[in-house]
Amino acid sequence: MTAEIIAVGTEILLGDIVNTNAQYIARALAGVGIASLRQTVVGDNEERLLEAIDSAYKQSDVIIATGGLGPTADDITKETFAKFFDLPLIEDAHSKELMESYFKGREIAPSNYKQIMMPEGCIVLDNHNGTAPACIIEKDGKIAVILPGPPKEMYPLFEDEVLPYFKRKQSTAIVSKELKLVGIGESSAAEIAGELLNGENPTVAPYAKEGEMLFRITARAEGEEECEKLIEPVKNILYERLGKYIYGEDKITLEAAVMRDIINKGLTVATAESCTGGMVAARLINYPGASEAFADGVVSYSNESKVKFLGVKKETLEKYGAVSEETAREMCLGVAAISNTDIGLSTTGVAGPTGGTPEKPIGLVYIGVAIRGKAFVKRLELKGNRDKIRTTATAKVIQLLREKLKEEYNG
Amino acid sequence: MTAEIIAVGTEILLGDIVNTNAQYIARALAGVGIASLRQTVVGDNEERLLEAIDSAYKQSDVIIATGGLGPTADDITKETFAKFFDLPLIEDAHSKELMESYFKGREIAPSNYKQIMMPEGCIVLDNHNGTAPACIIEKDGKIAVILPGPPKEMYPLFEDEVLPYFKRKQSTAIVSKELKLVGIGESSAAEIAGELLNGENPTVAPYAKEGEMLFRITARAEGEEECEKLIEPVKNILYERLGKYIYGEDKITLEAAVMRDIINKGLTVATAESCTGGMVAARLINYPGASEAFADGVVSYSNESKVKFLGVKKETLEKYGAVSEETAREMCLGVAAISNTDIGLSTTGVAGPTGGTPEKPIGLVYIGVAIRGKAFVKRLELKGNRDKIRTTATAKVIQLLREKLKEEYNG
Numbered sequence: 064m065t066a067e068i069i070a071v072g073t074e075i076l077l078g079d080i081v082n083t084n085a086q087y088i089a090r091a092l093a094g095v096g097i098a099s100l101r102q103t104v105v106g107d108n109e110e111r112l113l114e115a116i117d118s119a120y121k122q123s124d125v126i127i128a129t130g131g132l133g134p135t136a137d138d139i140t141k142e143t144f145a146k147f148f149d150l151p152l153i154e155d156a157h158s159k160e161l162m163e164s165y166f167k168g169r170e171i172a173p174s175n176y177k178q179i180m181m182p183e184g185c186i187v188l189d190n191h192n193g194t195a196p197a198c199i200i201e202k203d204g205k206i207a208v209i210l211p212g213p214p215k216e217m218y219p220l221f222e223d224e225v226l227p228y229f230k231r232k233q234s235t236a237i238v239s240k241e242l243k244l245v246g247i248g249e250s251s252a253a254e255i256a257g258e259l260l261n262g263e264n265p266t267v268a269p270y271a272k273e274g275e276m277l278f279r280i281t282a283r284a285e286g287e288e289e290c291e292k293l294i295e296p297v298k299n300i301l302y303e304r305l306g307k308y309i310y311g312e313d314k315i316t317l318e319a320a321v322m323r324d325i326i327n328k329g330l331t332v333a334t335a336e337s338c339t340g341g342m343v344a345a346r347l348i349n350y351p352g353a354s355e356a357f358a359d360g361v362v363s364y365s366n367e368s369k370v371k372f373l374g375v376k377k378e379t380l381e382k383y384g385a386v387s388e389e390t391a392r393e394m395c396l397g398v399a400a401i402s403n404t405d406i407g408l409s410t411t412g413v414a415g416p417t418g419g420t421p422e423k424p425i426g427l428v429y430i431g432v433a434i435r436g437k438a439f440v441k442r443l444e445l446k447g448n449r450d451k452i453r454t455t456a457t458a459k460v461i462q463l464l465r466e467k468l469k470e471e472y473n474g
Numbered sequence: 475m476t477a478e479i480i481a482v483g484t485e486i487l488l489g490d491i492v493n494t495n496a497q498y499i500a501r502a503l504a505g506v507g508i509a510s511l512r513q514t515v516v517g518d519n520e521e522r523l524l525e526a527i528d529s530a531y532k533q534s535d536v537i538i539a540t541g542g543l544g545p546t547a548d549d550i551t552k553e554t555f556a557k558f559f560d561l562p563l564i565e566d567a568h569s570k571e572l573m574e575s576y577f578k579g580r581e582i583a584p585s586n587y588k589q590i591m592m593p594e595g596c597i598v599l600d601n602h603n604g605t606a607p608a609c610i611i612e613k614d615g616k617i618a619v620i621l622p623g624p625p626k627e628m629y630p631l632f633e634d635e636v637l638p639y640f641k642r643k644q645s646t647a648i649v650s651k652e653l654k655l656v657g658i659g660e661s662s663a664a665e666i667a668g669e670l671l672n673g674e675n676p677t678v679a680p681y682a683k684e685g686e687m688l689f690r691i692t693a694r695a696e697g698e699e700e701c702e703k704l705i706e707p708v709k710n711i712l713y714e715r716l717g718k719y720i721y722g723e724d725k726i727t728l729e730a731a732v733m734r735d736i737i738n739k740g741l742t743v744a745t746a747e748s749c750t751g752g753m754v755a756a757r758l759i760n761y762p763g764a765s766e767a768f769a770d771g772v773v774s775y776s777n778e779s780k781v782k783f784l785g786v787k788k789e790t791l792e793k794y795g796a797v798s799e800e801t802a803r804e805m806c807l808g809v810a811a812i813s814n815t816d817i818g819l820s821t822t823g824v825a826g827p828t829g830g831t832p833e834k835p836i837g838l839v840y841i842g843v844a845i846r847g848k849a850f851v852k853r854l855e856l857k858g859n860r861d862k863i864r865t866t867a868t869a870k871v872i873q874l875l876r877e878k879l880k881e882e883y884n885g
Binding site: 073074075076077078079080081082083085086087088089090091092093099100101102103104105106111115118133134135136137165167172174175191192213215219268270334336339340341342343344345347348349351353354357358359360361362363364365367368371372402415416417449450453 | 779
């Protein structure tokens with residue numbers, strides 16, 4: 064099957080936002096053996112959208128559209144597809160219930176009811192993260208999938224509804240396995256993977272991703288079992304060559320892998336953050352089971368609170384400053400002590416845009432990991448804007464924790 | 475003038491990289507009064523590229539193409555444009571010099587000479603960050619700009635050569651002004667804006683964005699001043715009708731607006747988070763000046779730490795539970811007291827995916843704002859997955875803070 068991805072939205076056309084949906088969808092489609100022939104972006108404009116639909120209809124089996132499902136008059140995607148496929152819009156009772164429960168008593172603006180008018184005979188996909196349901200139109204041997212634009216709504220819909228739908232349609236099975244690595248760059252990892260990257264079936268492709276990287280192993284065969292059989296040996300070679308960098312497989316995140324490890328080891332953790340200001344705690348708690356291991360987090364942004372909450376010594380702050388190896392050490396040890404946890408994490412640095420000095424430039428960050436009273440501190444010199452520096456520091460301290468847990472508990 | 479942006483590259487089509495060039499170019503074009511009608515991505519495939527060029531040629535004055543200028547055989551963008559415009563490719567002497575000086579004595583692979591073959595009569599643009607020169611073709615009253623794909627090469631070429639070229643051509647300017655609202659839905663706000671949304675010049679368009687919404691007012695005129703004159707009255711009407719929801723203009727974020735307000739009022743703030751686990755602190759500290767007002771943040775995920783760090787009463791937790799109005803109240807009052815700040819914020823709730831009960835379902839969150847010993851607590855019933863519930867709760871408590879600051883300090 065071939066597909067075209069159409070993004071509808073003046074905000075993309077004006078360059079206010081990047082069309083990340085297209086990348087996500089293109090990659091996901093490739094994963095189920097559907098080739099994207101074209102990506103198009105048009106504004107909220109019926110004539111141009113009709114033109115785009117018509118052109119996609121002529122060259123591809125599948126049209127995936129994102130955006131323009133909102134309640135306002137300029138949201139016309141669903142209406143335009145209905146017009147193109149000559150289907151009347153009919154109120155969908157189930158979607159109506161969902162929407163009304165979503166608003167729970169709050170007053171519902173009349174325009175919202177526009178969102179539950181669906182093309183006759185389409186497959187309605189419940190949107191659990193927004194008010195606009197998605198839908199799939201099957202007509203004339205063509206498939207049109209109409210999805211909301213916000214990634215928080217579109218991604219789960221695509222994962223849970225659209226991909227399974229296409230998997231059912233496809234005759235040959237395609238199975239992908241992702242190995243997630245941290246602590247090694249894409250190019251170095253690719254070199255070590257070497258000849259595996261030239262494989263035809265399964266294919267092995269490296270992807271860089273915010274301080275991490277992953278290998279996707281993709282196999283095609285009659286059934287999923289055959290695919291697994293093809294993937295297994297290649298996966299094992301990658302583990303042999305790069306095992307120490309692999310923190311998990313498929314959907315798992317670094318924080319989930321680390322938290323799961325901590326819980327399995329029966330350990331507990333607390334955080335003391337300055338420049339990251341809560342991002343480390345927020346990421347760890349992102350793991351649903353976090354409460355089993357996460358005790359406390361302290362955002363000690365001021366010197367006072369470093370002393371008051373974490374027991375950092377006044378002298379240390381005076382002698383070495385808040386952004387120093389010594390302060391980072393006392394912070395991670397201190398938070399573990401007061402929270403009575405096995406593990407303490409700390410961050411302190413200059414995130415900018417101001418506050419940099421020749422000795423302590425913007426981007427200088429110290430991260431600390433204390434395990435059972437033993438502290439490890441690392442000095443980072445990070446590039447980028449305030450947000451980039453804080454996000455990277457957050458990732459680095461979680462990486463350092465993983466590394467030290469492996470060392471201290473041999474794996 | 476109208477434009478279409480064509481990105482050429484199988485790696486974009488497969489979703490291996492995001493088409494950030496299109497965003498950059500679209501925004502830059504808008505800045506010089508050129509409206510983008512469409513963005514297209516095609517692979518390194520002559521037939522489909524010709525199709526895309528033809529379609530763009532028919533509907534737009536300007537075609538901007540990126541990618542496919544490299545030395546390898548699958549780089550066909552320049553060749554395909556030359557074919558479409560029926561122009562022979564001729565070796566460009568100046569580009570040849572540049573390339574040879576670029577390689578500085580190093581051996582030049584023959585394939586590189588392909589890059590200096592330029593469409594006859596085009597304007598050649600020197601690429602100081604790569605080996606592939608860019609070019610502008612002017613023919614049949616149409617303009618085709620052909621640029622390399624790597625942003626490091628494309629951005630400077632666009633800044634230094636392409637934008638000045640269009641500025642010389644353009645007479646009209648375009649200016650946009652954004653009003654950012656919170657505490658009201660897109661649909662309700664759109665209804666109140668009413669007839670303004672039908673305006674031609676300036677246009678007014680509503681956009682929803684993660685629990686917030688914005689109106690973009692866009693005007694076209696001779697010069698930027700004329701644009702401002704057109705925008706002003708419409709902007710004023712929106713302030714009259716929706717002023718209490720407008721927290722800022724253009725690039726400012728909600729947290730920046732609130733933190734700026736807090737700093738201007740000479741107040742200080744501390745946070746006590748349970749279910750949001752640091753996200754509130756992280757967002758507030760996102761504001762570069764945060765250190766002036768942000769004292770401490772506590773992530774009291776466990777009951778013990780709610781008692782230990784925040785002075786929440788054991789009896790309160792036993793009688794009402796951690797997720798309750800009473801606990802939220804004691805948390806925000808408690809953190810302000812121990813941190814000795816004017817303002818305390820708190821969140822406590824059930825983020826899921828497990829832990830929900832009939833009385834306390836997933837999505838039940840209490841948020842608290844304490845100002846000078848006076849506490850305001852709000853009960854939320856949020857939908858969506860764990861991440862969505864936490865992000866929304868974070869936005870809601872910052873919104874509640876803004877609201878209460880307005881009430882307590884009349885604006």
